[in-house]
Amino acid sequence: MSARVERPSSAREAAELLASGARVRPRGGGTKWAWAGAEEPEVLLSTAALGGVRELNAGDLTAVFGAGLPLADAQAACAEAGLMLALDPPGASATVGGVVAAADSGPLRHRYGAARDLLLGMTVALADGTVARSGGKVIKNVAGYDLAKLFAGSLGTLGTIVEVVVRLHPLPAATATALGRGDAAALARGALALAAAPLELERLDVRWAAGGGALLAQTGGVSAEARAARAAELMRDAGLHAAAEGDDGLLWEEQRAGQRDPGGTVLRVAGLPAELERVLGVAERHGAALVGRAGVGTSWLRLDAAAVPAVRAELTPFPCVVTDGPAGLDRLGPRDTALVALERRVRERFDPAGVLV
C-alpha cells in the first residue's frame, strides 16, 4: 500500500487533513482494515496521536477517550476505578475509535448493547475542515441529533472520530459461567430458555464446530455463582450436558477469537435468537465453525469463501456481511435500493467530494 501516513495530534489537524482533497482513511490499531471500501486511500490518517484517557468520571459513570486510545488501555483505566467499558470485541490492538467506527462488539453485547448504545457523545473531524461535537457528557441527553450513532459503524466514511464520551458500568463483583454441550436442537432450546429467564446474564453465547456445540452463560454480581448454577439447571432441562465453570476467562477469549479469521473468511449473520437451530444447521452443512450471541441473534461463521453465496441464500432474509475474506467477495450482499439511496444522500452531505474512503 502506497498511502502516505499522517498522525494528526489534534481534532483540528485531523479536520485539515480531511479537507486537503486527498482520499483519506482513518486507521486505529489496523485490526479491521479489510472492512473498509474498495477504493485505495492516498492518506492514511493514523489516530495514534489522538489517544488518551481524557476524563474518567467514576462517580458519574462516564469517560472521555481519545479515538486512538487502545481499548485495552481504556479497560485498564476503568478497572482501576472499579468500572468497565462494556465493550469486549476481539483484536488485542484495537482502539476505542476503531471499535466504534466499525461498530464491533463482543459477548458483553448481550447485556450492555453495542458500541452505539454506550455512546453519550462524540467529536468528529469533517471533510469540510470543521470539528463537530454532538451529544454531551451526561448519561441522559436528547439535545440535538444523535450523530454519534450515525458515525458508529460508518467506517470513517462520514468523517473521522477523534473523541468519544461513553457510559461506564460497575465491574461485576464476581462472575461465573455455565457451559452446556449438546446438539443443535438442545442448544436452541437452551438458548431460548436462558434468554427468557430472569437471570440478568452478562453474556450468552453459543459455539459450534464439526457436529457439536456448546452454550455459555455468564452471570455477574454478588450472586454470580448461585445464578450460574441456575443457568446450568436450565441447560440440563433443555437436554444439554451442563456444568458451572469457575475460571471462565479462557472460554470467553475463545468466543471473541472466533469472530475473526485473518487470511480466512468470516461471515457475520444478523439473525434472530429463535432461528438459532436453523443457523447452526446451515453452518453444519457447509462445514463452518460458528460463534454467536445466542440472545442477540448475531453469529460469525468461519467458512470457505466459496460457500458464502450458498450460505447467504440459505439464510435469507438475514443480512450476512463478510468481515474477513478475500478481495472480490460481495461483502454486504443484496441491499434495499431505497435505503442505499438514502445512505448515499447522507454521505453526499458529509463528504460531497467523496474523499472519505
Next chain:
Amino acid sequence: MSLVGELERICGRGHVLTDRDRLRTYESDGLLHLRERPAVAVLPGTAKEVRRVVRACHEAETPWVARGAGTGLSGGALPVADGVLIVLSRLRRILAVDLPNGRVTCEPGVANLAVSRAVAPTHFFPPDPSSQVVCTVGGNVAENSGGAHCFKYGFTTNYVTGLEVVLPDGELVVLGGTELDRPGLDLVGAFVGSEGTLGVATRITLRVVPVPETIRTLVAYFDAMEDAGQTVSDIVAGGSVPGALEIMDRLSLRAAEEATAAGNPLDVGAALIVELDGPTAECDVRLAEVVAVCKRNGARGVRVAADEAERELVWRARRAAFAAMGRISPSYYVQDSVIPRTRLAEVLGRIEELSAGYGLAVANVFHAGDGNLHPLVAYDARVPGESERAEELAGEIVLACVAAGGSITGEHGVGVDKKRYMPAMFADDDLAAFQKLRCAFDPAQRANPGKVMPTPRLCGEVPGPYRRHPLEEAGVAERL
C-alpha cells in the same frame, strides 16, 4: 386550498379538519402556553394514507408536523401556521408480537403502555415516561423518550430495531429491521430522537425484555437534600445499578402528598425512592446494602414497600408530582435539564439562589441516577410579568446546568421551547453538522420546520458531484 381537497380524497372528508373550533384541540401539545393553528389537521388511518398525505404536502410545497398523543413538553408537535398537522392517533394497531425473539411491531399511534401490556406478563417495554398511559410509541421514537428507569434500562433509542419511515418527499424507506447488526449506516440511531424533522415513522419494531424476577422498592426520608444526594452517590459507588433512583424535595413532596395522600411525611427535606430489580438473589443483598447506606447518611426513616400495593403508593406520589404542583401554585413551568450527578449539591444550591432572587418557588423532582432534573417553577400567570419572569428563571436554571457540564434536555426534547439554548451547548460547527443530517433527509425542510435548530438554515445543493467509485457505479461494491 386544493391540498385540502386532495387530503379529503386520501383520508375521507371526516378525517380532515379545517373548522376553527375542531382545530382548537390540536393547537398545542403538552407545552400549553404555546399555540398555533394549522391550516388543516388530517387523521390518516393507514401507513399508506400517511405516505400519500406526505406526498401531497411535498407536491403542494406545504410544511407539515406529525403528532401522536400531544403529550410532549417541548412544543415538538406545535403546528406550523398554514401548515398541515398529521395526527397519527388512528394508527394504533399492534402488528406483531414475537416473544421468543423479544420483538413487537406496531403502528406509531400505539400507546407506550399498550406495548408492555401486549407482552405481559413475561416481558415489558422499558422506556416509561410519566405519560405512558397515553403517549404514543411514534412520539417516543421522535423524542427518544426516557422515564424513571433509564439509569438501568436506557432510552427508547436502545429499544428500536427497525422503522418504516415516510421521508419528507413521500418516499418510503425501511431503516433497520427485526435483526440487529445489519450492514450500512445506523440510520435508525440517527432517526430516533430527531423530533419529527427527518420524516414520519409509520411502522416501528421494538425490542422488549423479560420482566425482572424481583422488584424491591423503598423510600427514604432525609432532613437535608445533600444527604439524599450523597446516598445516591454512595449506592452507585457500591456497584449497584438500581432500576430507578428518584428524589423529591420538600415542596414537591408537599404538593404530591396533598394530591395523593400516599402517606409521606411533610416535614422532611427530601425523599429518595430506590427501586432495585433483577434476580432475587442479587436484589436481596443489594437491598440490605441500600438500606444501610441510607441510614449511614442520616435517613430519618426508610420504608420498604411490603407488597405491590405499597409500591404503587410510593410511585403514585412521584408520578403525580407534576400535576400536583397545581395545588400549590396556579401555574408552573417544567424544566428538564441534566447535570453530572456528582455536581448535584452545587447545582441545587444555585437553583435555590436563583429561586430566592426571582422570588418564585422552585420545586425539584428528579431522576437522580442519571442527573436529570425536573425543576418546577411555580408562578401566577394572572400577576402581570410573572410568567415572563418564570420563563427567565427556568432559562437561568438551564444555563446553570449546562455550565456544570450538563444538557439542556434529558428527555423532553428541544422542540420550540429549548432551541434558543442550543447555542449554549453547541458551537456553530456542531449545529452545521446537525444540519447536514437534516438536509440529507429533508432538503426542503418541510418536516416539522422551526424545531430543534436555534436559527433557520438553508440546505442548499450538495457542493460538487459525489464521486462514485467505478465498482459502486457497476453495482459490484457499496460503501459500508
